[in-house]
Amino acid sequence: MSPMSRSVRKFLRENGLGLVFLTLFALAVVGQAFAGHADFNNQLAADDLQQVTLGEYMASSDFAVDVMENWQSEYLQFFLYVFLTVWLVQRGSPESKNPDKIGVESDEEQRVGPHAGSDAPRWAAAGGLRLKLYASSLGYVMGTVFVLSWLAQSITGVAAYNQEQLRQLQAPMSWPKYILSADFWSRTLQNWQSEFLAIASMAVLSIYLRQRGSPESKPVGAAHTATGVEG
Amino acid sequence: MPWRWRWGAAFTTGAALVLTTGCGTVAERRTAAMDAALDFERALxxxxxxxxxxxxxxSVREEVERSARTACEEGVLTEEVPSAAPAADDxxxxxxxxxxxxxxxPADTLFLSQFSGGWKVIAAxxxxxxxxxxxxxxxGG
Incomplete structure (x- = not known):
């Protein structure tokens, strides 16, 4: 085997999780585009209107709002999970830390500032504002993507909603009215409820159930009461 | 160009393409819809x-022909749609x-939809x- 193919295999082996999920994401978006296009054209046909091409559909607010409403809820889920697990625990869950570690923990435990090792990220050793930002960077990024994708949902949502209103010979709505509308909150909450249920299920079921070899589970033989132990 | 800027430029270009291709910009579509509405009202x-x-x-042409039982050109003039010869300022x-x-x-409200032949009136x-x-x-029926 050449050094090149060895390094490719090594890269794939060490990045399989990210690569597989990015591939699944791309396949799912393409599938959503085809299915959504067919569904959208069915609606246009029912109204005796001209159908659109796949490209036109993918550039439309109808496609964009369906993508954005799912993105915002996923990033909200991770944003809340990252922040709330600092302060909230679930005894017996591998998703939780031990109850005696509730809070942001000491600098020594977090290996920051003077306690940072030689291989620590530079901002972890820096202190001051840089450390403050870096110490919450995962949550900040998740929260920012959530806010931006929720905003994008509202903008594409009002365009898609108004397009349907006009098709049905009804008056369109302004953005401020739309963000208080049933359509906006129905789209939003139907996604939120499933994300919250998924987190609650994972936090509680992982107390009693196991998945051998998965870091999301405790070791198979670990006690139900063992908290913060990953397999 | 640093790779971060390249991604930024690619994203901005992509977003601009999405907003401007296919159906044209919002301003272009708005003008085209207004022109079609004016043409319709003037013809009426x-x-x-x-x-x-x-x-x-x-579908509207078919409905006119079905309800008037004659060609659209004749049947549409028997409908009591308010007509004027408006200017864009109206x-x-x-x-x-x-x-x-x-x-x-002032005297009428139109709904239009985009077809391959341009904007057409779906309700008047x-x-x-x-x-x-x-x-x-x-x-339409």
Whole structure:
């Protein structure tokens, strides 16, 4: 085997999780585009209107709002999970830390500032504002993507909603009215409820159930009461 | 160019393409919808049945022919749609969303949809009703 193919295999082996999920994401978006296009054209046909091409559909607010409403809820889920697990625990869950570690923990435990090792990220050793930002960077990024994708949902949502209103010979709505509308909150909450249920299920079921070899589970033989132990 | 900027430039270009290709920019679609609405109202004011029918969506033309039991060009002039010969300044409001539009004149409200041959009227002679679709004298079946 050449050094090149060895390094490719090594890269794939060490990045399989990210690569597989990015591939699944791309396949799912393409599938959503085809299915959504067919569904959208069915609606246009029912109204005796001209159908659109796949490209036109993918550039439309109808496609964009369906993508954005799912993105915002996923990033909200991770944003809340990252922040709330600092302060909230679930005894017996591998998703939780031990109850005696509730809070942001000491600098020594977090290996920051003077306690940072030689291989620590530079901002972890820096202190001051840089450390403050870096110490919450995962949550900040998740929260920012959530806010931006929720905003994008509202903008594409009002365009898609108004397009349907006009098709049905009804008056369109302004953005401020739309963000208080049933359509906006129905789209939003139907996604939120499933994300919250998924987190609650994972936090509680992982107390009693196991998945051998998965870091999301405790070791198979670990006690139900063992908290913060990953397999 | 640093790779971060390249990604930024690619994203901005992509977003701009999405917003400007296919159906044209919002401003272009708005102008095209207004022009089509003006053409329709002028043809109606001039009692030019052929020109009026050329501006109607296929389903509306069919409905006119079905209800009047004659050719669209004749049948459409028997409908009591308010007509005028308006100028662009007479337009009281234009709403364009995607491939759909509403154009409000002092005496009439039109709904239009984008077809491969341009914007066509899907409903005319429309008056608003609270919490319900507009009531329209001319629309598809």
């Amino acid at each position: 004011g001039a009692r030019d049945g052929a020109a009026v029918c050329a501006m109607l969506a296929p 337009i009281e409001g234009v709403d364009v969303s995607g491939r759909q539009a509403r154009v409000v004149f 002679g429309c008056t608003p009703r609270p919490q319900r679709p507009y009531e329209c004298l001319l629309k």
